[in-house]
Structure formats: structure tokens, C-alpha cells
Amino acid sequence: MTEYSTVEARLYASIALVRRAEEVISEIYPSDKIKSPVHLAIGQEYIAAAVIDHLRGSDYASGTYRGHGVYLAKGGDLNSMMAELYGKKTGCAQGRAGSMHLVEAGKGVIGMSAVVGTGIPVAVGHALAIKQQRRNDVVVAFMGDGSTEEGCFSESINFAALHKLPILFVVENNRLAIHEPLHKRWAADTLTERVATYGIPATRFLEPDVLAIHEHVGKVIDDMRTEAGPAFIECHTHRWYEHVGPCEDYDQGYRSLEEGEQWRAKDVYVTLGQSLDEKEKAQIDQDIEASIQAAVEFAEQSPFPAAEELYNYVYA
Amino acid sequence: MTEYSTVEARLYASIALVRRAEEVISEIYPSDKIKSPVHLAIGQEYIAAAVIDHLRGSDYASGTYRGHGVYLAKGGDLNSMMAELYGKKTGCAQGRAGSMHLVEAGKGVIGMSAVVGTGIPVAVGHALAIKQQRRNDVVVAFMGDGSTEEGCFSESINFAALHKLPILFVVENNRLAIHEPLHKRWAADTLTERVATYGIPATRFLEPDVLAIHEHVGKVIDDMRTEAGPAFIECHTHRWYEHVGPCEDYDQGYRSLEEGEQWRAKDVYVTLGQSLDEKEKAQIDQDIEASIQAAVEFAEQSPFPAAEELYNYVYA
Amino acid sequence: MSTPNTSRLLKYFDALREGAEQAMDADSSVFMMGLDIDDHKGIQGSTKGLVDKFGPERVFTTPLSEDAMTGVAIGAAMAGQRPIHVHIRMDFLMLCMNQLVNIAAKSHYMYGGTVQVPLVIRTMIGKSWGQGAQHSQGLHSMFAHVPGMKVVAPSNAYDAKGLTMQAVRDNNPVLIMEHRLLYGTEAYVPEEPYTVEFGKARVLREGNDLTIVGVSNMVMEAMRAAELLAEQGIEAEVIDPVTISPLDFDTIEASVNKTGKLLVVDNAWLNCGFSAEIVARVAESENISLKPAVKRMGFAPTTCPTTPSLEDAFYPNPKTIAITAYQLASGKQDWVPADDQCQLAYQTQFKGPF
Amino acid sequence: MSTPNTSRLLKYFDALREGAEQAMDADSSVFMMGLDIDDHKGIQGSTKGLVDKFGPERVFTTPLSEDAMTGVAIGAAMAGQRPIHVHIRMDFLMLCMNQLVNIAAKSHYMYGGTVQVPLVIRTMIGKSWGQGAQHSQGLHSMFAHVPGMKVVAPSNAYDAKGLTMQAVRDNNPVLIMEHRLLYGTEAYVPEEPYTVEFGKARVLREGNDLTIVGVSNMVMEAMRAAELLAEQGIEAEVIDPVTISPLDFDTIEASVNKTGKLLVVDNAWLNCGFSAEIVARVAESENISLKPAVKRMGFAPTTCPTTPSLEDAFYPNPKTIAITAYQLASGKQDWVPADDQCQLAYQTQFKGPF
Ligand SMILES: Cc1ncc(C[n+]2csc(CCOP(=O)(O)OP(=O)(O)O)c2C)c(N)n1
């Protein structure tokens, strides 16, 4: 694995990989080679990067249909991901999953679900298994603000807190579910306070302060490895692109460009990049471009699964 | 309708009717005439009595499979209830419902469900209809502590608060779900605090202080009729009998008789009764005995539905 | 002046919208709720503009809380409103099965006829472009299995509007199963309000050689297959059940009695499905004396994969339907339609309800 | 020294418990969760004592959160554990359909074979004494409909233990459908661990006059009916499919080929149900040349009422099964078993697996 001179460099490398991979996906998309609904995380990548930086290979991370960032940060293979988006046999799920259901069991990437919220209890189940197996691994479950409206969110937090399971819940609160703003869905903007009533540490980050998140989560996860039980963070953030698809959509009227610009001015990809040693940054960028280029070529050249394979893997 | 000289007398009459009706049900039960699982509310009746005292005929109340008290307090017909328990054609649901699914639409008794928690959003739906129909009626939804663990509880509170619906949520927290104590199900005993985070008034009553509950709910419901939005109360209480069936079960080891005795010493049925004018109390008691006797006779003498009726009411 | 009835072509999604709009015009107790129905996309156009016309009290999005929201819709229906609850995918109904199966379907019966639940559930089946495992399921048989529910499946714009309007009038929970790939199809749709009767199948094409029953989008695929078959001299009778429950079995029975052969093409898995029900009723029928040749097609018995190379094999299509029907009708295996012919079949627009 | 295998009678609930206990003895990754499994009643005895033996980390109750708890069980299974999740009624599974249908059944496929979900769901069908609308449903066809799920239905204590042990070993989600009225029935159950194979039906009684397939508790009812029929000279072949999915259709097909007549008695509604599937496969079978006389029985197409006077008419019973079978087998309607005979039939204890 690449060694970086600073935490900043490491986080930048993680963020930049996702940013650039998704930008390339967005460029390829109009060619119709990727026949999969892509939910880009551009602008939000720093959260997964900051959190997952503290995880080991045997830890687990779960994400959603907006999961490229979680997948890559947790060590998912870029080639497998790109091939999966292309529907190729060499994809991480042999073309059965597409962008919405990324998985990499060997790296602790829990399979992602496109039914909002359903990944949350599944992640808790992994934490239960860790406890039963007396491992000191942890689980991080990433989710959107919308998913916290599903009943299984409350059920999952209660159970995890009740059994003191090693799981960190991370809400990426981009204040949108598709095009619906928070105020049409939440009675009160008090999610963190609500979760705190379960008796677990719950912290809100209003700003994209990647180093603050990184530092906080480091402590939380250390505690978790010594049986402190679950924790929760809520990170306000901003989705730059449309809900699904390769474009921006500030012109659609459901949100303002001003809000977008405020967030973009604080783009962690840029600010963190600027803080790096220039040479190191250049090297990182160059490696990333090369790996993305290789992944696209890998995906393009890989074969599609044959029709007969349809019947594989129905039962284990 | 009977006039009572005081609030206390009115509440006592409501409580005593449920207490005595359930005691009689418990006596009849071993005869196997009531082939329906009965979940007695003995010891908890004061909550429904105190709350529903503030409701009008056009308001709604919803309860659970432990619903005799809610049904009777809201004006459900005792004869129809008893006949329903007997499975008779003259029952409130013509023998299709039994004890677990009492209903009396004409009196605003929402049909009760035996799948825990499912009645909560249905009650919220009634509140939505009230708002859409521009009525100034209200809904009260009664539920157990266990039901608050179901995801639909959180979903329902959020929606009711978001839309400022006229509904009071009442949790009868007897600290048991069947035989499972609270500490095996709740991460923290902070339900009221949690509900308060939705931005609605939430109040906990640790003691069976029927007059305090009565007074508080009176204000809350007045506010609700003038569009204050939903509210919540949690009443700690004690279930005297077994979860389902006609007996006590302190000998089963899952809870202590001591705890039971502490609650029984505060039995509202007794204490409130003692505070009444003796003559008035005697009259109330006499009327109740007569009406229960009449209901039992009514139920016994009513016919069973004929087998052909099985096919009625599948579709409206 | 309005255009004469029969001359107006309307798209399926527009017909869904118009049906709801006219139902809401006619009855102020009708309202619509569901995730994203009020945004600028308006459920692929099928709810577009309704919030502007009727306001946010009658047309509103919900939190992501399918379970409770279904309970809310049920409660509102019990209290005299007529909700239309919209879900963008049928797969998500699995989150509110409890309310649908244990409350909506049962209340009228369980409460001795004293309560009604006039609830409409609109729900769409997805297909292709990587919809995959969780955005593609046709789960109608689960609902048809439960007494108290009604399930309808418009295969064209005419039925989309007429069934919507009938569903809103019905005093029971009615599930409308729509299909994403039908959204862009056109049919002649009257401008004025009308209803399509429940429990009345439609014979879309007459024929003596075999009966093909298609469900939802598979009606279209079957019609295309029938064209390919016609070129081989095989005349298929194509039946659209229109409503899954109640089912007009008589029409199917009469057809099978005539053709002696039945192919059911469902938009779902076969096992314990609606296709099994149709075949079982044919088998039980005392009006059908000879053993008919019967066959079912539907989703492959697998989860739905995302990649096109597998997904193509997952669904019946005009080619596979035609091949199967040909074998069933002729007993022979000597014909496979050419791929370019099958492509051509795909260009046919059926201006339903035929 | 242990009692020889075949001489030990065990009750169904004890067999369920013993199966789980031996599975937990053999494999420390097996654990059990579910509402009320650790209380003094222990799910009508079927989980009794397990918490004392294995401790609260391997045997624990849950909050009332069926949806999330199912997700938790699935997640634990993905991470290498083998959970047994117990529900006291099948009706409550409607709350966790999403996790079961959209995650448990699909994960192995959707994730390209990289993930397994060795999850056992134990669930009981209720009946009588006012169980009513929401405590009585046999919803197996909904699960059998979905590829990736397995569904088994032990009709006797022997299968209760053997299927439990096989389910725990299986690497897929397996739903065990139990029946409350079977809990007290006894069968000869070996003391040592054993498994009952999935996809292997059992011919419980041979006969040439008609085939009766019974599901779950209806196997017992069918056996009783068969005794009544035998007195009329009609020999019914009674088949217990044992597992609903996978289904051993060959055994049924062979029997129908022999008898030419089929009665399926399901413990569920008929419409789009498992009974339809069996009949449809018979109708499709190319090995069965003549049109067999077929008939389905099951729940009446109504919600389940609580009062005995209606509930009696809701379910098939030995009398109605015998009457239907008699008509099917003889073509005649000239016999109805006397009520006292039917009562007698109820006193027969079948010491399965026969
Ligand atoms: C249960 C369910 N309901 C609805 C949808 C449709 N849907 C897909 S993404 C989404 C919004 C989710 O918002 P959020 O959880 O905030 O995540 P974000 O997309 O903002 O990352 C919705 C409603 C779904 N996939 N699943």
C-alpha cells in the first residue's frame, strides 16, 4: 500500500480517487456504456474518507446505492467497480449488482442496498456477529438523511445501543431525499439530539471540516474497540449532482445555486489538495488518473457474462 | 347520559365499569364460553378514563388488543362488547373480531389491531382526515411501551408533528411486553425525552395520579382543537393480570409480587372510590353491576352467526 | 371545444395523471400522497402539475416511512377520505406489507362491515437500465393472494385512466400495478371521465390456434409475438385480464375451450404466482373437457440481474414468447423468428385498448 | 444409556427445541433470537431451557422491531453466524417482508455469489380460540414465490426436528412454517441429530383412487379424511410435500399418474397460492396425458373470523375433505360421513413420519 507523508495526504488521496472516478463515470455516462443508475457522491466524499481512514481490513463498512465512495475508501477494487458498472463478468458482483449494490466481502465492504434504510440493520447484524465472535473489529454504517425516516433506523439504533454493539452510524445529511428538502420530511432538525436519547455519543458536524471529523471518529472508534458501544455522527453536506445521473441540476428549481456555491467554495477536495506538498499531490493525482484509466480499460475489455450464467447463485 | 356530581365521580364510574366488566370476564372465562384471547387492562383503566373524559363523540380513540377500557370509556356499547367476546352475531363486529379487534365506528372507537404498533399510524390517518375535513375534532392513540419499539411509532410521531395533526399519543408503560421487562428491550428509559425532540409537548407521569393526568390532558386537548399540533404522554403503570388470560401470574417468576403490591396499594379504583360521596358511589356501583349482568345475559342469549355469513364483508 | 373522444392519443403516464385529476375534481375527499409526487419530475410525469392545481394539502410528499404512511392512508380512508398513495417501485411495498395485508385488506371484514378502506395504491414495476434486484419486481400475486385486496394492471393508457378512476370509486383497497416501460405508450383516451370495469378481461386479438394471456407489460410483448406468429399462419388469441383480482376467468375459459391451448405470460415469477392461478383454474374447470396444452412464462426463477446480457435472458420477450407459442400451437420446433423481425415487432405501437 | 431411536415418542414442540439445541451444540455460530424465546413459556415450550443452557448471548429476546431484527439476523448471517430467528406468528412476518424478500432472498445472487445468508426463520401458524384475522395466516406462498428463499412445513415431530437441523445447515434463508395445532402431536423422534432432506416429499399412505396433497396441519386433516374414505372403499394416497420450496413434484406427478385424481388441501388461501402451483404443474406436465380431475381446498376466500361458528366454515376439516375427495374419486355425491365418525377421526394420533 502507498505510504503518505501526512494524514492530509492520505485523506486527499482517498477523496481524490472517488472524485475523479465519479467525474470520469459522469463523462463516460452519455455513451450508454454504463447501463446502471449512478448516484454520484461528488462533494460528499470527504465523510467516507475521514471515517474509513480509521478502519482495518477486518472491519466492515456499509453504504447505500450512493456507494462508490464507501466502496473505494474501504479498499474495494476500482477495476471491479468499474467493470460492475459496465455490467461485466469481472465486476465485483459479476454484473449482477451494478452501481447500486456494490460489494467486496473480502475487504469488509458490506453489500449495498437500493431500498433506502435497509442496509442499516444489516450493518448492525455485522456488529452483533463481531461481538459474538469476540473480535475487536467495528462496523461503520453510512446512510442519508432520508433513511433516518425509515422505522428501521430507530429500531436499529435502539438495538445496537441495547446490546452495546461496535458500530458507528454516520448520517450524510445533504438535506435532500431526491428533490425533497428536509423541511418537508422532518418535524424538527434534531436528529442528533434524538439519537443521544438512546444513551450513545452523538455529534453533529455542520461544516465539511474533514480533519475535525477525522479526529473525532478516531477517538470514537478506539473506544468502540474496547466495548464502549455504538456512536453516531451527523455530517451536514451537499450533493453537487442530480440525485441520479451524471449531471448537475441547479437549473431545475428545487434548490438554489447559491446554496451550492457556498458548499463548493468549501470543497474539501480543493482545500485539502491545496494544503499538500505540491510534489506529493502531483504524484497522487497522477497515480489516480492512471488507475482510473486502467480501470476503464479493464471494464471496456472485460466480457459480459454469458446468458447461461443467469441461473448461477440463486442458492448457495 | 348519567350526570355525576364531580369529575371524580365521573372518572370513577368510567374506571369501575371497566374494572368490574373485566373481573366478570375473568370469572366467566374458565367456562370456555369466551373463546377469545382476553388481554385484561385491570390496574391500568384509569389512564383511558382520564384521557377519554375530554373527548366528544366525534373525536376518535384507538387502542390495542388490550382494548376493553378504551372501547368502554369512549362510549362503546357494553352489550356489543360482551357479545363480541362470546362470538355472537350481536357483537360489535358480528363475532368476527373477538376481544382483540374491538370497534365502534359510530362512537369514534377506531378498530383495534392485534399486530403490535399497527394501530398508531392508522390513528394518525384519522387525524389527517380531521385536518383535511376542517373539523376541530381530535384523536387519542393508546399504546403499550412495547409498541414504541416498532419503527412505525417513530415514523408516525414524525409525520404527525410535521403536519401538526390533532392527535395525542398515550403510552401506557407497564414496563412489560408479555413477560419481557423494559431493560431487555430499551437501550434507555428516555422515551418522553426522545419524543420531545420532535418538537411536540411530551410529559411523563410516573405515578397513577388520575387527576393530574386528567388535568394535563384537558389542557393539551383544548390546545389541539385550536391547531397546536400533536402531543404525547407516557404513563407508568402496572398490569395486574397475566399478559393474556383471566389470571394473575406473580408466581411465574418473571416479575415480583412486591412491585405488584406497591402498585396495588395505589389502586385508583379504590382510592378514587373512597373519595366519593358514599351514596353516589353505591348508585354507580349498582348501575354498573346491573349493566354488566345485562350484558352477560345479552351475550349468552344472542345467536351465533350462521355459517353462510362467513362470506359477508370480504369486499365493501 | 374539446377534441372528440376517440381522436386523442394520450401517453400512459398522462392518462394516469388525468384519471387522478378528474377523480380529484369530482370528489374533494380524494387526495394524493407519496414520496416525490410533488417534485418537478412528478413520478415520470404521472403526477405532474397536480400539486399546483390542488395545493399541498391534497397533494403532498411524505417522509421515507412507507410503513406508517400506509397506515396513515388507511386511517384517513377509514375516516372518510379517499387517498391515492403512490410508490415509485413495487419492490418498496414490501415495507408496508403489514399495513396492506393485516389492516387494509382485513378491516372491512374484521370489523364486521362497519369500516371501509377506500384506498388506492399506485405502484410501478421497473425494468432495464440496471434496475436490478430491488427495482424490478412484479409482486401482484402476493396481494391477489389476500382476500380483501383488489389488484389491477393497466397495460395501456386507456385502462390506466379508466382503472384509476374506478379504483378511486371502489370502497376497498385497490392496488394499481403500472409498468415503467408502458409509461411512454399511447392510446386513444377519452377526455371526459370514465371508468374501466373490474373483473372484465379484454380479448385484444382473436385467434383459434392458441390463447395467450399476458399481464401488464407482457400484454404488449404478447401482441408483438402474435404478429410474428401470424406470419407463420398461427393465430393467437391474446387476452389481457386487466384486473388480476377480481379475475374474469370466464373469458379465459371460453378462449381455452376454443383453442385448446394456453400460454400465460406473467410479468412475475411463476412459482405460486398469478400464472399458476390461471392454469390451475383451467385445470379445475369442468367446462374444459380435454386436457389443454398449457405453459407458463415469466421471470426466470432467479433474482433480477442488472447487466443487460443476463437481464435479457431474465424476461420473456416477443421472440421467446413466439417460439414457445409456436411449439405449443403446432407441436413443432422448426421455427425461430429472425432477430430483425423481432426488432421490427418492437417498433409497433399498439394504440390500446384495441 | 439412551433409549433406542424408534421407541421414543416426542412432541412437536419438544422436537423443535431438540433440533435447535443439537444444532447449537454442534456449531457455536448458531444462535437464536426472537421475541419471548427466553421467557418461562418459551414459545409454547419450543425454546424452553435454551437460554439456561446456552446463555443470553446465544439465546435472547429482542425489542418489538421485526423489521430491523430481521436485518440484524441477516447481517449476522452474512458475517459468519447462523441465526435462528423465531416469530410466534407468521402474520407478523409482514413486518419484515422487506428484509426477507429484498435482502435475504437476493443477497447471494445480487452480490455475485460472494455473500451467503444462512438464516433460519421459525414461524408459527395459529388457529382457533379466537386467533382471528391477524394470528392465523399461512403465507408460505408469498415466500415460495421469491427465488432465493426456501420454505419448509413440518407436519409432525420427526420432521420438525430433522427440518430444523437441515435448515440450520443450509446456506440460504430457510423459513420453517410450524402449526400451533401440531405442537402437541407426537411422533417417534430419534435422540441423535439427524436431518430431513429438502425437496423430498413423503407418501404417508398409499392408495389408488385419488391423490391428496396436504400442507402442514392439513396433512393431519387429510390423514383423518383418508380413514373415513377407506371405510367407503376409497383408498386415498396422501402426500406430504414436506418442503414447499424446493418442491418434490416428481412424487406428486407419479401419484397423480397412478390415481388420475388430485385434491390439494392447503393451509392457506387458494388464489395465487401453493395449491395453484401444484395444480398448475400437474396441468403442464407432459408425463400426465389424461386430464386429471383436480380440486383445491384451503382457507375460505375471506378473512379469518374469530367466532367458532364462522371459523369452522373457514377451514377444511376431515369431513369436508372426505366429502370432496369422495366426489372427486367416485363422481358421486351420495355420502357424507356422520359427525360422530368425524369426531372419532380426530382422536387418531398419527405417530409421524409414518
Ligand atoms: C424504501 C425506499 N423508498 C423510496 C426509495 C426511492 N429513493 C431512492 S433514493 C431516495 C432518497 C434517499 O435520501 P437520503 O437517504 O437522504 O440519501 P441521499 O440520496 O441523499 O444520499 C429515495 C426516496 C427507495 N429507493 N427506497
Ligand SMILES: Cc1ncc(C[n+]2csc(CCOP(=O)(O)OP(=O)(O)O)c2C)c(N)n1
Ligand atoms: C408485531 C407483533 N409482534 C409481536 C406480537 C406478540 N405480542 C403480542 S402483545 C406483545 C407485547 C406488547 O407489549 P406492549 O406494547 O407494552 O403492550 P402491553 O401488552 O403491555 O399492553 C407482543 C410482543 C404481536 N402481537 N405483534
Ligand SMILES: [Mg+2]
Ligand atoms: Mg439525503
Ligand SMILES: [Mg+2]
Ligand atoms: Mg407493556
